[in-house]
Amino acid sequence: MDKLKNIKSSHMNRRSFLRASAVGTLGLATAAVIGCSDDGDDKASSSAPAASSAAPKAPKATHLTFGKGSLGETMNPNLASRRSVEWAACYENVCTTYQGPDGPYLKPYLATSWEVDPKDSSWVFNLRDSEWSDGKKVTADDVGFTIQYAANPENKSRLISRVNTFESYEVIDDKTVRFRTKKPDATWANRMSLAFIQPKHIYEDATKGPNEQAIRPVGSGPYLITNYVKDALIEGVESPSSWKGNVGIKSWKMNVIKEHTTRVAAFETGEVDWIDTVPLQEVERVTGMPGVQVESSTPYGTAGYHISGWQSEGYPTNDVRVRKAYNLATDIDALGKEIYSGYFASAKGQPTVTDVLGHEPNISDYGYDPDAARQLMKDAGMPNGFKQKYDTHSLNSEAVPMATAVAGFLDENIGVESELQTIDISTWRDGLYGRAPRTPIFANTWHSTSMFDAGFCFTWYLSNNAAKYYNNPEFDKNYEESLTVFDPAARAEVYKKNVKLLHDDAVGLFVVDTSRFMAWRPAVIPSYEIREDPQLILHETTLS
Structure with missing residues (x-):
């Protein structure tokens, strides 16, 4: 963790130097206010004419090229459960979570305000003027439809667990929608921050529908998607109708470069302007590249493993003593230092990071x-232990080395021999969401900052979750109680009871609280403050 602090400190100093020395490099807020005022020509002195004409200034950059390790397998948010820079560019949420100086808060997006009446379990959202990319107006009916569609089991939306307290919606007028939940739900506004609003008229058009939305999406976000090739690339241009506008990036292209060292090489040669997920073993080298800035987000999730205790009757891990033995046999501090290069803090035996x-x-x-x-x-x-199968993904450069190291600890210390297999992302997601069986120990990252509320992570462990990660009536009861507690401090105390249950039942092996390192060139992106959600927010980003 000290290395992470040191690199952040060095880059704050580097950024300050660059800002002081680079002509025309403005902070995000300043650029948004004064626009292109640095593009004016300096007037020559009348008493001493210039010996030669000043070279014309280069035109301001408006295009950005990304190197990304992966893209979503679809542009339809109902067909995958993730948050991504491309979805945030194309769509918008009713509100979104931000980590401010005084802690997390909900920022209005499509909604300008909202009110709650706990007595009748209702929430009213007031919407701003917004337009779909096909020219139609965004209405309250679109917002209500999006949540209703996701909550309907027949639609098999991947968002169903995130809106599982939804009961009904009512259109008050075109800009006002009322939601009713099955019972009081103190986290409903937070849940709304996870749903990308969809156009009802597209879903109801027999010639288009959800499948068309997956490849040629209609959104109300700040960019239009002009080209989407699954697992390969995606391109976007500024939307002329978005209320958000943007402060610099008019068009962008994301190239999928799955191999981590190849992605770094593409950045080093200038093929791409920005890369996400800099491999930890490459952080110091990338940091030393001329004119490069490397920074990390604050911890956004916890990397580790589900340990199956409730999925299959035949697993030895159904015994809590075995699950605890997995934890005691694994040197988590060593994993953090060796696999994660000492950058990240060890997780604290739970699936939530400290800010949640x-x-x-x-x-x-x-x-x-x-x-x-x-x-x-x-x-x-x-x-004498036993033999087991053990699946991991390769979403980041640390995943396979960590799985290999954990397998080594289990074999050496308790005789558990693992048949380790790296599976493709689609197969991994099928296991993760309970659409297919998974191995007794199974890689995951818990993104607890998606709502900055532990209730988001706890939905994994409800007895009715299809993935069957846990089955404890006491846990379910505490979760139901937490939904009715609107005072955050009091709700946190209820959550802590469930954290203890998860810990005592050893439902997982929680290894490190993860951040994400990203790299860019200040000559291209002069100012960008990384959010806790480690994605580049395109419309908020200035270019040189």
């Missing part, structure tokens, strides 16, 4: 104690 409402500071990981792990295996009747 409901994080329990009094709980930590189990510690590294191979002797205690072996005793638990003996108590469980498995003193």
Whole structure:
């Protein structure tokens, strides 16, 4: 973690130097106000004419090229469960989460304001003027339809768990919509920040529908998607009708470069202007490249593994003693130092990072104690261990090395031999969401900052979740109670009860709280403040 602090400090100094020395480099807020005032020509002195004409200034850049490790498998948010820079460019949410100086807060987007009446479980959202990219007006009916569609099991939306308290909606007028939840839900506005609003008229058009939205989307965001090739590239241009506008980027292209070192090489040669997910082993080298800025987001999620205890009757991990042995047999601090190059803090035995409402500071990981792990295996009747299958993804450069190291700890310390397999992203997602069986230990990252509320992570562990990560009536009861608690501090106390249950039942092996390193050139992007959600927000980004 000290290395992360050091690199952040050095880059703050570098950024200050660049801002002081680079002509015409403005902060985001300033650029948004004064626009192109730095493009004016200096007047020559009348008493001493210039010996030669000044070279004309280069035109201001308006196009940005990305190198990304992956893109969503679809442009339809109902067909995948993720947050992405391309979705945020094409669509908009009713509101969105931000991490401010005083903590997380909800920022209005499509909605200008909202009110709640806990007594009748209703929320009213007041909407601004907005337009779909096909010229039709965005209405309250579109907003209500989006949530209703996602909540309907027949539609098989990947967002269903995120809006699972929805009951009905009512259009008050074109700019006002009322939602009613099945019971009071203190987190409803936070949930709305996860849903990208969709055009009802496209879904109801028999010649278009959800499948057309997946490849040629109609959105109300700041950009139009002009070209989308699954797993290869996506291109966008500024929308002429978006209320958001933008402060610099008029067009952009995202190239999928899956191999991590190849992506870094493309950045080094100038083929791309910006890359996400700089491999940790490459951070120092990329930092040393001339004219390059490297920074990380604040921790946004927890990397680790689900340990199956409720999915299949035949798994040895159904025994809580075995799940605890997995934790005690794994040196989490060593993983953080070796696999994550010392940049990230070890997770605290829970799926929420410290900034999230409901994080329990009094709980930590189990510690590294191979002797205690072996005793638990003996108590469980498995003193010699067993063989297991073990699947991981390769979404980042640390995933496979970490899985290999964990497999090594389990083999060496408790005799659990793993048949480790790296699976493709689609297969991994099928296992993650319960659409296919998964191995007893299964890689995941819990993105708890999506709502900055532990309730978001807890939906994974409800007994009715199709993925069957947990089955505990007490956990379900606490979760239902938390929805009715509108005071955040009081709700956090309810959440902490569930954090303890998850810890005591060893539902997972939580390794590190992860951030994401990104790299760009200040000569191209003069000012960008990384959000806790580690994505480039295109319409808020200036170019030189």
